[in-house]
Amino acid sequence: xxxxxxxxxxxxxxxxxxxxxxxxxxxxxxxxxxxxxxxxxxxxxxxxxxxxxxxxxxxxxxxxxxxxxxxxxxxxxxxxxxxxxxxxxxxxxxxxxxxxxxxxxxxxxxxxxxxxxxxxxxxxxxxxxxxxxxxxxxxxxxxxxxxxxxxxxxxxxxxxxxxxxxxxxxxxxxxxxxxxxxxxxxxxxxxxxxxxxxxxxxxxxxxxxxxxxxxxxxxxxxxxxxxxxxxxxxxxxxxxxxxxxxxx
Numbered sequence: 001x002x003x004x005x006x007x008x009x010x011x012x013x014x015x016x017x018x019x020x021x022x023x024x025x026x027x028x029x030x031x032x033x034x035x036x037x038x039x040x041x042x043x044x045x046x047x048x049x050x051x052x053x054x055x056x057x058x059x060x061x062x063x064x065x066x067x068x069x070x071x072x073x074x075x076x077x078x079x080x081x082x083x084x085x086x087x088x089x090x091x092x093x094x095x096x097x098x099x100x101x102x103x104x105x106x107x108x109x110x111x112x113x114x115x116x117x118x119x120x121x122x123x124x125x126x127x128x129x130x131x132x133x134x135x136x137x138x139x140x141x142x143x144x145x146x147x148x149x150x151x152x153x154x155x156x157x158x159x160x161x162x163x164x165x166x167x168x169x170x171x172x173x174x175x176x177x178x179x180x181x182x183x184x185x186x187x188x189x190x191x192x193x194x195x196x197x198x199x200x201x202x203x204x205x206x207x208x209x210x211x212x213x214x215x216x217x218x219x220x221x222x223x224x225x226x227x228x229x230x231x232x233x234x235x236x237x238x239x240x241x242x243x244x245x246x247x248x
Contacts (some may be wrong), residue, residue, distance in 0.1 A: 010092025
């Protein structure tokens with residue numbers, strides 16, 4: 001079908017919801033958003049969002065820990081006449097309890113990996129055929145400064161072993177997608193410390209009233225970064241708010 005198709009996971013709140021709003025405000029965009037509970041009030045709010053001329057929102061069910069949900073979502077899209085995807089934003093993720101390394105449980109580690117690594121992997125496996133049908137396909141993984149081993153001593157992110165290691169694994173996965181697919185532009189984005197529920201929690205732990213980056217400002221920069229991205233920028237961890245590369 002005509003127009004730009006953007007597929008975003010985890011869209012009922014925070015950055016994901018902001019991205020849906022931003023892309024719906026662009027004409028001739030089909031925005032596909034993944035949700036876990038189609039009957040929730042948050043989904044009703046999504047359905048009420050205004051859309052520009054020729055744009056629409058399509059919701060699909062994806063539980064990040066399910067290997068089958070992305071495949072079923074693709075079948076739903078094809079049944080609706082959506083035969084390609086131009087941009088995939090793997091935004092859904094999990095923030096396990098902040099527990100130091102000498103106390104973190106194996107189950108917390110596994111839960112983080114199921115959501116933050118196996119979820120995007122299943123998404124890639126299901127969606128890459130639709131991406132290949134795009135003239136300018138882009139894959140975006142939402143990562144974090146907490147995945148950086150170089151910055152760990154400075155940032156104190158050793159206190160989040162389950163989250164940090166799972167996001168570092170997501171970095172590897174996304175870089176492997178880049179290395180193995182010369183037709184594709186990939187991005188790994190650190191969105192900044194954003195005024196989401198987990199972002200505000202982190203801010204309070206370091207003495208702030210709330211996170212410094214608004215969802216609106218974050219989304220504006222993320223969308224601009226995606227729009228301007230080229231294959232040459234692939235395979236790097238990028239601070240979306242500052243437009244600079246970050247060390248692994």
